[in-house]
Structures are given as C-alpha cells and as structure tokens.
Amino acid sequence: xxxxxxxxxxxxxxxxxxxxxxxxxxxxxxxxxxxxxxxxxxxxxxxxxxxxxxxxxxxxxxxxxxxxxxxxxxxxxxxxxxxxxxxxxxxxxxxxxxxxxxxxxxxxxxxxxxxxxxxxxxxxxxxxxxxxxxxxxxxxxxxxxxxxxxxxxxxxxxxxxxxxxxxxxxxxxxxxxxxxxxx
Amino acid sequence: xxxxxxxxxxxxxxxxxxxxxxxxxxxxxxxxxxxxxxxxxxxxxxxxxxxxxxxxxxxxxxxxxxxxxxxxxxxxxxxxxxxxxxxxxxxxxxxxxxxxxxxxxxxxxxxxxxxxxxxxxxxxxxxxxxxxxxxxxxxxxxxxxxxxxxxxxxxxxxxxxxxxxx
Numbered sequence: 107x108x109x110x111x112x113x114x115x116x117x118x119x120x121x122x123x124x125x126x127x128x129x130x131x132x133x134x135x136x137x138x139x140x141x142x143x144x145x146x147x148x149x150x151x152x153x154x155x156x157x158x159x160x161x162x163x164x165x166x167x168x169x170x171x172x173x174x175x176x177x178x179x180x181x182x183x184x185x186x187x188x189x190x191x192x193x194x195x196x197x198x199x200x201x202x203x204x205x206x207x208x209x210x211x212x213x214x215x216x217x218x219x220x221x222x223x224x225x226x227x228x229x230x231x232x233x234x235x236x237x238x239x240x241x242x243x244x245x246x247x248x249x250x251x252x253x254x255x256x257x258x259x260x261x262x263x264x265x266x267x268x269x270x271x272x273x274x275x276x277x278x279x280x281x282x283x284x285x286x287x288x289x
Numbered sequence: 290x291x292x293x294x295x296x297x298x299x300x301x302x303x304x305x306x307x308x309x310x311x312x313x314x315x316x317x318x319x320x321x322x323x324x325x326x327x328x329x330x331x332x333x334x335x336x337x338x339x340x341x342x343x344x345x346x347x348x349x350x351x352x353x354x355x356x357x358x359x360x361x362x363x364x365x366x367x368x369x370x371x372x373x374x375x376x377x378x379x380x381x382x383x384x385x386x387x388x389x390x391x392x393x394x395x396x397x398x399x400x401x402x403x404x405x406x407x408x409x410x411x412x413x414x415x416x417x418x419x420x421x422x423x424x425x426x427x428x429x430x431x432x433x434x435x436x437x438x439x440x441x442x443x444x445x446x447x448x449x450x451x452x453x454x455x
Binding site: 193194195197222223227228229230231233237 | 424425426429431433438439440441442444445446447448
C-alpha cells in the first residue's frame, strides 16, 4: 500500500490505491453502486405528479442521477416517491405498496400534501404520509419545482451512499418499522 | 311546441298533490318546491310520466343539514325536462329517525347519488338496492357533513397556536 488518495465519485469514496490495485470498504462500494442506480416508484396522485413528470423529462432529466428506469412494480423499486394528496381511503394502498417493496428501500415525500396534508386540513385526507409509512426525505413546496425534487433526490442519494449495510438488520430499524405496524 | 312555464309546473303539482306541497319559491327563474317527504316518489313519478312535463333527467341529489330545524335533514332532487328545457328543484325534509324512499326505480342514476347522500349525511333511503358508502373510507364511523362533526382532521399538528407565538 503505497499511497492514500481520495477520489471523488459524487461522494468522498476513500480508496487505497497502488500499482495494480485499489482498496475500499464494501459499505462504500455498495453505497456508491446503489446511490447511482436507484429505481424510483412514482406514486403520483396530483399536481406534484406533474412536477415529477417535468423532473423526469429532458430539461431536468432525473436520468442524470442514475434513475433512468422508473419501476411501476414495487417489487423492483428502491425508492418510493410519493407526490400528491393521499386521502385516507388511499392510505392502505400506499402502505401495501411500501410493504411490497424489497429492502433496502427509501421514501421521498414530495410536496406539502404528502408531507403534512397541505391545504387539505379535512376529515378525508391523510395529514402527511408519515402517519402510515416512514419517510426519509421531505420536499417542501406546493408544488415544489423540479429543482427542489432533484435536491430531495440528491439528499436521498446521500443517505443511500452512507448507509451501513447492517442498518436494515438493526434493532433500531426493526423498532422503526414496528412503530408503523410493518413486519 | 308550447313553452313550459314554471307557473304551469307548480299548478299541475298543486292540482295533483294539493296539501302535500308545503311551499314553493322561484329564484333566478328556477322553481323550487318543498314537499312532504312521504310522497317524494309519487311526485317524482308524476313529473316523469306527465306528458306536459316529462322531467326525465335527474341532474343531482343533494343532502343538507339544518341542525336547528325540527326536520333537520333535507334531500334535494334537481330535475331537468329535456323536452321543454325546464329545471326544477324538489326538496323533502325528514327527522333523524325517519327514512325516505329511494328513487332508483325511477332514475337508475339515483343509485350512486343516494349512496353519496347516505355517505355524507347518513340519510337512509329505504328500498335502495346497495346502500353503502361510496366515497369515504368504509372504516369511517361518522357522517362527516353533519354539523356536529368537525371538518378538520384532529391529527393536524402544524397549525397549533404555539408554532405562531399565540
């Protein structure tokens, strides 16, 4: 081992480089792979969904961040993007979609309605999706601009890159899911 | 074809149902008739069948709640005669214990409208083929448009006064 350098791949992936070899920790290599190939499942119900469509389209182009491939099946998705008002009647459907996603999985709550109920302070609307599923990143706005959604997505990427491989087996994570009655 | 005036509609109704027509008013050119809720189907059937009226399109059914009235719950039928291009509102009021007859045998479209009225006001339409909630979640225990229930969700936290220094 002759030298220690830090090569930038968006995050600070420290490697030990020498002639003919390169070493790093498994956590960091896998985090790097995961963060640049997130498959999002868009759960879009209203105007935030329109902003998400703009985020996917050519001008803003979410594909630049490794999310070219949207997954419309929860089984193959890594990231649940909830964009829009979730009524209480729709709540169990959203929870079912979250449960069906394979670990590891992350949740991005886009817009005021998904985050807090927004202007819909009423008996029929869920006051934030965090009443039924755990949320990793909240994007404020009504609706947020595509830049904000991209920023939220990059915060998710930070979480993914630095997540310990053991986190999903930890007691803390199990307690988090138990809080939402998810096995 | 003769033009159908609101007065003609009202006279025909009064001639046929007399005392069961409780009151009537005309606002912005549209006739509203309040009638005894026990005769709602007879009146609707007459309005459908009479050759000079033919109110054969049910635009909407609404519910309403006046908590201080002796008959607090209202069912309002919005009718339209395509033949004469005349509209009519028919209002029937009931108490909380009473039910009202279903209009599904006259208007098939009344099925979902009455389910909606039941869903939000808890008005029972007797004889309805499938009277269950249509819009709200099945687990809901209240009828949310009744005045005694709050409109806002009790779980909302970000509107609490202490967030605004109050």
